[in-house]
Amino acid sequence: MSRSTQTDKPSPRILAFLKAPISGSVKTRLAREIGNEEATRIYRMHVERQIAALPPDWPVEIHFAPPDAESMMSEWLGSEFSYIPQTGRDLGERMHNAVKSAFADGAEKVICIGGDCPDLGEKELRESEEKLHQGNDLVFGPTFDGGYYLMGLSKPCDEVFESIPWSSSKTLTASLLHAKRFGRSFTLLETKVDVDDLDDWEKAKHLFALAK
Template sequence: MKKTNGQALIVFQKNPVLGKVKTRLAATVGNEKALEIYHHLLKLTYSQITQIQEIAVFIYYSDYLEEPPARVSLDSNHHRVQQGSDLGDRMRNAFWEVSEAGFENIAIIGTDCPEISAEIIRDAFLNLASFPVVFGPAKDGGYYLLGMNRLENSLFEEIPWSTSEVLKISAARLKDKNIPFQLLPMLSDIDNEKDWNAYIRLTLETK
């Protein structure tokens, strides 16, 4: 398929089901509170992605298709279900599918980063004009955003997902291949109660 030189943002979202989201957080705060927090994170994420109407947004759900939150206007034709045996497989398949739809500059985010902003997402795409890969580093050693203007399979293979080594290993593989990359501002993901409490304190301090 001929490329359109378009920009596309992939959003990996878990279906908000009690007992199935934020399991590390739920281990200490309980399933109901974890689900409440996840809904809050979804609301924050959608409030930012709906501001970037110049970029196509693809929502990839974990298990089944569903309607986006009320009053959110997104193209329902861009709603998909994740496919693959692990996170790397699912991300690679999503990148490939969106690329085959005609998009060249593609970035992926999750819904666990309350500090994500429309400005940071736009900055990622601006950097893809000069760098083949862009990372949004997370304080836990992973990343909250991955952008590419060509598919780099090594970033999805044999990565110890959900560990502090994710970004380190990913960056090392690019360096081994002499593939340049750019880093965005470092932000925090919400994975456990400590992360959530730190975010709440920060929110109160900035009010």
């Protein structure tokens, strides 16, 4: 059963793009430095922290990989979410397919997130909602490594998913250039750490200590 809201403005639909917590398939750069088991443990901590921070009345779709991991994901994160296998050849195509499907299904606003930013919380999600309701076509949450931890959309905006160098230092820059070229209005949230390697983890792990 999906979560929903009873407010006068429909809440954004959260699309969370997550991998099953299988040792050796998550946090691979971090795993090269600290080992698969510890990297998987840290990945679980990140995702659980992020899921706990979601506004309780917002509808949430968990877009998971690999496609046969639905039981593992629902047992891990709970049955209150919708679980949908990711489809597409790369991250951009997988996100694009999910966004198009959400809007076709009646979503008025969509917010895409991953599982790598431990400092993404309800504050940033509420701020994204506000900026979308203010009329922005797009909202991005930048990361220090040149990507983004959040993308909010008030319409499909196909161009921000096409011909983008995904998982690179140019991901956000290319996305913004495409948005400008097609006349999309956008705004940025606070820049945050995206945890990919040990240096990132050293910068972010205090957040988990503060949460205890």
